[in-house]
Amino acid sequence: MVIYPVLRNSCYWFALLFIACIGCHDTIDNPSGDLSYIPYHPVPYTVDIPQGFPALEQPGDNLMTVDGIQLGRKLFYDPIFSVDSTVSCSSCHQQAKSFTDGLDRSNGVAGQTKRSSIDLINVGFTYHGLFWDGRASSLEQLALVPIEDPIEMANSWDTVEMRLKRHPNYPSDFRKAFGIENISQIDRSLATKAVAQFLRTIISGHNSKYDRFTRGEIFLEENEYNGYLMFFNIDPNLPDAQCGHCHNAPLMATNDFFNNGLQEASDLESIPDKGRGLITGDPADNGKFKPPTLRNIALTAPYMHDGRFKTLPEVLDHYANGGKNSPNKSTFMFNLKLTESEKSDIIAFLLTLTDSTTLTNPAYQNPF
Amino acid sequence: MKSIKYIGIILLFAVFVLACKDDTKEGTLILHFKPFYDGLPLQTFTVHPFDSPQQLQFTHMSMYISDLRLYDQSSEKNLDDIELVNISFDNAQAAEAGYTMTLTNVPAANYSGIRFGIGVPPDLNQMKPADFPSSSPLSKTGYYWQAWLSYIFMKTEGNLDSLGNGTFDTGFALHSGSDALFRSLDGPIPLVIEDGKETILNIAIDYKKLLAGVDIKSNPQNHTPQDTAEIVKIVNNLSTAITLFQ
Numbered sequence: 001m002v003i004y005p006v007l008r009n010s011c012y013w014f015a016l017l018f019i020a021c022i023g024c025h026d027t028i029d030n031p032s033g034d035l036s037y038i039p040y041h042p043v044p045y046t047v048d049i050p051q052g053f054p055a056l057e058q059p060g061d062n063l064m065t066v067d068g069i070q071l072g073r074k075l076f077y078d079p080i081f082s083v084d085s086t087v088s089c090s091s092c093h094q095q096a097k098s099f100t101d102g103l104d105r106s107n108g109v110a111g112q113t114k115r116s117s118i119d120l121i122n123v124g125f126t127y128h129g130l131f132w133d134g135r136a137s138s139l140e141q142l143a144l145v146p147i148e149d150p151i152e153m154a155n156s157w158d159t160v161e162m163r164l165k166r167h168p169n170y171p172s173d174f175r176k177a178f179g180i181e182n183i184s185q186i187d188r189s190l191a192t193k194a195v196a197q198f199l200r201t202i203i204s205g206h207n208s209k210y211d212r213f214t215r216g217e218i219f220l221e222e223n224e225y226n227g228y229l230m231f232f233n234i235d236p237n238l239p240d241a242q243c244g245h246c247h248n249a250p251l252m253a254t255n256d257f258f259n260n261g262l263q264e265a266s267d268l269e270s271i272p273d274k275g276r277g278l279i280t281g282d283p284a285d286n287g288k289f290k291p292p293t294l295r296n297i298a299l300t301a302p303y304m305h306d307g308r309f310k311t312l313p314e315v316l317d318h319y320a321n322g323g324k325n326s327p328n329k330s331t332f333m334f335n336l337k338l339t340e341s342e343k344s345d346i347i348a349f350l351l352t353l354t355d356s357t358t359l360t361n362p363a364y365q366n367p368f
Numbered sequence: 369m370k371s372i373k374y375i376g377i378i379l380l381f382a383v384f385v386l387a388c389k390d391d392t393k394e395g396t397l398i399l400h401f402k403p404f405y406d407g408l409p410l411q412t413f414t415v416h417p418f419d420s421p422q423q424l425q426f427t428h429m430s431m432y433i434s435d436l437r438l439y440d441q442s443s444e445k446n447l448d449d450i451e452l453v454n455i456s457f458d459n460a461q462a463a464e465a466g467y468t469m470t471l472t473n474v475p476a477a478n479y480s481g482i483r484f485g486i487g488v489p490p491d492l493n494q495m496k497p498a499d500f501p502s503s504s505p506l507s508k509t510g511y512y513w514q515a516w517l518s519y520i521f522m523k524t525e526g527n528l529d530s531l532g533n534g535t536f537d538t539g540f541a542l543h544s545g546s547d548a549l550f551r552s553l554d555g556p557i558p559l560v561i562e563d564g565k566e567t568i569l570n571i572a573i574d575y576k577k578l579l580a581g582v583d584i585k586s587n588p589q590n591h592t593p594q595d596t597a598e599i600v601k602i603v604n605n606l607s608t609a610i611t612l613f614q
Contacts, residue, residue, distance in 0.1 A: 054498040054507065127502035232514040233591050240591050244514055245541075250498065254510040268413065268458075284412060284427075284458040327413055328427055331525045331539030331588075 033165075033183035035175040042179065045069055045197075050205025051215060052250045056124050062140060062193040064200060067176040070367070072198030074173065075191060077366045080163050081146070082109050082153035089146070089195065092117040095364050098296035099202065104307025108152035114273075116307035118292050119300050121358060124200035128255035132289045132305040133276045139196035144188060157188040164191060202364055204295050205250060209352040214249075220352060227349025230342060241346055242319070242332040246291035252353060257288035261323015261333040262304060268327050275305070284328055295353045312350060316343040393476035393563035397438070397447065399571055402466035403429055403455040406576040409463040412456050412526075416576070421532025422585065424540075426575065430454040431522040432505065434485040434492070435552070436471070438559060441480060447471045450492065452505035455573065466570070476563045481556040486606055487521030490547045515591065518545040524575065524602070530585045540588035542579075542602060549603045555612045570613050577609035578602060 045064040047056050058064055075081070079088040092106040093099040099120035101107075106117045115132055123130070124139065136142035146152040147160055164170045164186050171183045178190050205211055210228075212218045220228060226238065232249070233240035248254050257276040265271040268283040277286030289305045303309040309318060320343060322334040338346075358364065403410035403426075410416075410426065418424045436448040448471060457463040487493075492506060500507040511520045521544045527536035561567050582598050590599040 052496075052498055055501065057502055127507075234515045236591075240589070245510070248497075248509045248512060249514055251509070255508060256510040282458065284456070327425075327527075329539070331427065331527070331541045334539055 030171075030183070033171075034181070035171055035183060036181045038172050038175045040175060040179040042067065042177075045201070047200070048203070048206075050203065050211065050250070053122075053203075053205050054125055056200060056203075057127065058200065059138065059140065062196060064197045065177065067173070068178070068194055068197040069201055071170075071173045071177040072194035072196065073364075074170075074367050075195050076198050077368055080167070081155060081160055083155040083159070084109055087153055089143075090366065092152075093120050095361075095366075096359055098299040098358060100300045102301065104302045106152075108146075108149065109154045110151045113149075113151050115305055116302060118290075118305075119296060120199060120202050121204045121293055121295050121355075122251055122253075123202060125251055126253075126255070129257070129290065132292075133279050134257060134290055135279050139199050140189075140192045143192035143195040143199075147188075160191070161187055202358070204355040204358045206355075207357045208295065208355040210349075211355070213352065221348065223345045223348040224352050225349075226342070227345035227347070228352075230338075230346055231349055239336060239338055239342060241336060241338065241342075243294075243346070245330070245332045247294045252294035252297075253291050257285065257290055258330045259287040259326060259328045260289070260291075260304075261318070261325070261329045262306075262308070263287050263326060264324040265326040271326055273306070287326055287328065294350060296355060296358065298351050298354050299359070312347050313343070316346060394473045395476050395561040395563055396566045397471040397474045397559070397561060398566055398568045399469040399471070400466040400568065401433075401453050401455050401469070401571045401573065403457070403463060404572050404574040404576075407574065409460060410457075410575055411460055411463045412458045415529075418528070418579070418584070423529040423532055423534075423536075424526055424584070425536060426456070426524070426526040428456045428523055428525040429573075429575065430456065431486055432488050432511070432519065433469070434487065434489050436484040437482070438474065438477075438479040438561070439481055439483060440477060444483070445475055445477075445479075447474060450488065450505055452508065452511070474561045474567075476561045479559040479561065481554060482559065482569065482612070483552060483554050485550060485552045486603070487544065487550040488519040489550060493519055493547055493550070513543070513545055513591075516545045518547070520545045521549060522603075524578070528584050528588065538585060538588050540584050542582070542584070542588075542590055542599060544590075544599050544603050549599065551603050551606050553607060553610060555610075557612045557614070559614075568614060572611045572613065574609050574611070578605050580605055580608075 042065040045066055047064070049056055076089045079085045081088060087109050092101045094101055100117045104116055106113045106115065118132060130136040130139065130142045136145060147155050147157055165183050171186060174180055174186050174190055177194055180186065209218065213220050229235040230238050230241040231243045233244060246254055246258050263271050263273060265287070268286050271287035274286045276288040277283060298312065301310060303315050309315045320336045320338045323329060405416045412426050415423050415425050431453055432450055433453050434450040435446065437444045437446050451469060453467050455467050488506070497507050497509045497512050513520050524542040526540055528538040528540055529536045530538050559567060559569065579602065582601050587598040590596065
């Protein structure tokens with residue numbers, strides 16, 4: 001009867017001591033924080049760029065290396081970034097769902113965010129604004145944002161830097177990736193550079209049916225081909241589905257922002273979700289969003305920035321009907337008068353954009 | 369004797385340096401591209417009368433300006449290969465100021481005119497956005513139309529009130545593209561570029577003149593061959609719609 005409280009207290013103190021030891025791991029083993037004894041031999045990473053794609057531009061101070069990508073991949077999958085260590089980048093960008101999460105609006109540590117997670121396929125080729133509203137100008141900047149978002153990860157970079165410095169493995173990973181000499185050099189800039197390097201490796205453009213078709217290796221089925229002709233308005237005898245304005249080849253996206261008729265408003269100021277306009281401060285941009293890539297679109301439901309459409313037929317109906325009116329609604333949004341068969345053909349074409357190899361590519365998988 | 373020899377060498381060197389000094393005289397040419405409608409600065413989202421009883425409002429106006437050159441009687445000076453000029457302004461002040469293109473290191477001289485293309489010249493139009501770095505205006509995927517295998521040279525977009533009842537019932541997107549619709553304009557305006565000074569030239573584009581004779585109601589888009597006639601009218605109107613003034 002008397003022993004139990006003693007034991008419980010002992011366990012408590014032992015556990016505290018254990019945690020303290022783990023926490024002080026680097027301080028105990030490496031009080032100076034010196035990393036220079038770890039070999040630094042950066043191996044440049046060669047990107048396999050699909051035919052017809054633009055060049056993959058890398059910042060001069062963040063050229064991709066094998067170790068940099070490996071570190072970025074670990075950080076992408078590690079919940080160490082979030083305040084309570086429950087949410088990682090991969091929580092909202094799951095490989096099995098083509099780097100989305102299947103939710104209308106993603107969940108962060110403090111509840112539901114305002115946006116559906118956007119596909120990261122070919123994100124390295126996006127040079128004119130990332131996120132739905134284009135708030136980040138580079139992948140390095142993109143990786144910086146969610147950590148301090150009060151809903152997404154609700155953490156502070158100071159805390160994340162401390163965690164990374166005290167981690168048993170990351171200091172040596174940072175050394176191998178960036179050649180730092182001391183643990184004290186680990187900071188948010190290097191962490192986001194590593195994540196950006198990993199994101200630049202997520203490329204799809206070789207293996208979809210559409211890609212093989214454009215290389216002349218295969219034919220499309222008749223319905224897929226009809227859809228292709230309408231998607232890009234190639235055959236004047238078929239309706240123009242108006243898709244190519246915002247989803248141009250080869251990335252099936254463009255660098256512009258559009259109001260695609262999701263919100264009814266009589267004037268620019270009264271558009272409820274300002275989107276791009278909140279970033280630029282220009283009312284003409286209110287209600288505009290970035291057109292995401294349509295590659296793997298069959299795997300990234302629900303659709304739109306707020307996940308309002310659960311299926312591709314719902315999306316097609318929205319575009320075929322012309323959407324809701326507002327002053328800056330895209331002039332490509334009007335009643336297209338598409339038949340059900342034509343809509344079905346366009347969906348058949350969209351399905352040719354699926355590249356299932358991205359879902360299983362070991363290079364993108366969780367390393368832990 | 370020896371020091372005189374050294375002084376001589378130094379003097380010779382100084383004369384050589386002075387003789388080789390770059391005496392190129394250069395100035396700066398500032399171009400302001402300004403949208404107008406019937407002589408007044410054109411703001412997007414404002415209402416303008418069109419073919420009665422129709423009214424229209426513009427939402428986007430832009431164009432590629434290419435092969436920009438100054439010329440005199442004997443020669444031409446190439447100043448800029450290509451630039452995407454976006455003249456969509458939703459406030460009066462910006463519309464009056466226009467889109468500014470600053471061309472530095474222009475050789476000082478008396479020029480007798482300026483030439484430039486509206487659109488992407490045929491040699492560049494054979495390429496695609498993926499062929500250019502992201503910093504290039506030709507990397508804009510939204511300015512390439514797959515079906516034409518061509519860049520979109522010029523975009524004029526907006527909404528038409530086809531009945532004149534205040535309801536803008538028809539969106540229009542008039543895009544030019546393909547080599548046959550590339551136009552080169554010659555502005556024989558005397559321009560003096562002086563060493564170290566700025567010369568300003570305004571390039572006004574009047575969209576009422578640009579759309580003169582165009583049946584927007586029946587052809588709100590020009591993606592099919594049937595619509596080509598309307599877009600040909602627009603590019604042929606360019607020479608009267610664009611005026612230069614200092």
